[in-house]
Amino acid sequence: MEREVRVRFAPSPTGPLHIGGVRTALYNYLFARHHGGKMILRIEDTDSHRFVPGAEDYINEALAWLGIGIDEGVREGGPYGPYKQSERRDIYREHVKMLLDADRAYIAFDTPEQLETKRSAVANFQYDASTRMEMTNSLTLPADEVKRRIDAGEQYVVRFKIEPGRPVEVNDLIRGKVTIKSDILDDKVLYKSADDLPTYHLANIVDDHLMKVSHVIRGEEWLPSAPLHVLLYEAFGWNDTMPQFVHLPLLLKPDGKGKLSKRDGDRLGFPVFPLEWHDPASGNISSGYRESGYLPEAVVNFLALLGWNPGDDTEIMSMQDLIEKFSFEHCSKSGAKFAFEKGKWFNHTYLQNVDDAQLAQMFKPVLREHGVNPNDYSDSYITRVVGMVKGRINFVKDLWDQCAFFFQEPESYDPKAIKKRWSAETPAIMAELIERLNALEDFSSAAAEQPILDWITSKGYHMGNVMNAFRLSVVGECKGPHMFDITELLGREETIRRIRLAIERIKADEPAV
RNA sequence: GGCCCAUUCGUCUAUCGGCUAGGACGCAAGAUUUUCAUUCUUGAAAGAGGAGUUCGAUUCUCCUAUGGGCUACCA
Secondary structure, eight states: OOOOOEEEEOOOSSSOOOHHHHHHHHHHHHHHHHTTOEEEEOBOOOOGGGOOTTHHHHHHHHHHHHTOOOSEETTTBOTTOOOBGGGOHHHHHHHHHHHHHTTSEEEEOOOHHHHHHHHHHSTTOOOSTTTGGGSSBTTTSOHHHHHHHHHTTOOOEEEEOOOSSOEEEEEETTTEEEEEEGGGSOOOEEEETTTTEEOHHHHHHHHHHHTTOOEEEEEGGGGGGHHHHHHHHHHHTOGGGOOEEEEEOOEEOSSSSSBOOTTHHHHHTSOSBSSOEEOTTTOOEEOBTTTTTOOHHHHHHHHHTSSBOOSSSOOOOOHHHHHHHOOGGGBOSSOEEOOHHHHHHHHHHHHHTSOHHHHHHHHHHHHHHTTOOGGGSOHHHHHHHHHHHGGGOSSTTHHHHHHGGGTSOOSSOOHHHHHHHOOTTHHHHHHHHHHHHHHOSOOSHHHHHHHHHHHHHHHTOOHHHHHHHHHHHHHSSSOSSOHHHHHHHHOHHHHHHHHHHHHHHHHHHSOOO
16 A cells, blocks of 8 residues: 655754755655655744744745755645644644543643752653652642642643653664664653643654654654654554654764754855855854855755765766655665765856856856946857856856956966066067957957967967967966967957057066066 | 764765775876866775674674764754
């Protein structure tokens, strides 16, 4: 009996979605699409203290940018809504009552302060079968006392009553069977009266069940609480439809130790967020992949390969390719260090496949940043420029360093190049070059190159010196695309103007020795 | 501390008992070029350690070590 594949990505809106979360979302999406199933986006805002305004919008925008489509969610709607947990209070209350009535849970009045004291007094204190009879709860208090306290408005929590001494099995699609003893689990808080909200554990199980989730695909940090979740399914009598669990290996810090955290980005100089994030409380800005010039396709491809492989050597894959090939059989079990160097390479590779005209459009904002008005140039000019230099960039913004000279005359001339390529005779040769360029009938690259090279050879000049002095005059450094392609684009007038300028300036800059 | 998970080049990874251990990023060298890049070619680079099972272990089991996660009225 095939169950419809329904998966969910369930972030909590406590800040920007970080790249590890993005990967979890991606794997959920790939799995869902691979099986023709549904992808649900559920907002888990059960911690009222940690709510951050703007975080939910950020999540939506980030997933949309990456092309991770959502079938059911807060914005999309769907048959099992609401998809935001703070709007499902009635449902949780009802389910808490079911557990209470079935004697699978109990009410506890111990305050956080009391528990804190207990923990510092008793080493390894755990609220469980071995200690619950010493605490202040509905198991130790008379029923009327419990009622009196609640009626008096005393705050309480509902705890899951874990029965000790039995093994709990979790069947994980990546790791296989994991068994733990129920004794190590504590009587988890499922609901807090203070904000009339459940905790993650309860909300998660109830929602996954009600939303008919078939596979729970989440980070490895949830593996230790998976047995608790299994027990909850049992307590509700939902064993038959319990989802398959899949715990993904974590994304680790590239340098030292531990899992990749939100602060690592700024520390190590690469984004850990898909989009730039402006923290509403601190005003801090964290960089994002989008703003750093990454293409979403490159980010998706790169992320997909951090913890999964297609089973062969293929590396460049579109979303469609990934969907077709994705399976948990090729997911790795161990955490992956976040090697952002390879991310650059992916971006480079994807950039090469971007159409020149489109790349030109993407480059326009960068031009503006550097004080160049793109409207002063034709689209075809910018398109030809980017087409000429795109092979050497990793990011759109790198284009500027490679082709600024197409938009402005050199501001200075590379001193090392002057030393190597500009001698006392050079100005005279450059003056001669100007004559030759003027004499050219056709200034196009193909037509201009041979006559000029012939001239250099016939005069017995040193090819490298003349050409590099030429380049130095026009570009300002000894770098860039083919020389005659540059001059063709720049045009005769501008080319000659720059050589004249160089003759003046470089002479002036060089002190007589 | 307790519990759980993991362990192949610097990094991401392939290998589902037969290996001269493959690929990619990065790195190095060479080729090409009037420059810098790109590109191409080549190279260096790995099975944590110890037992066991087996004709044969990177692959299976155990121990040790190391790394990671969890251990909240956070997710």
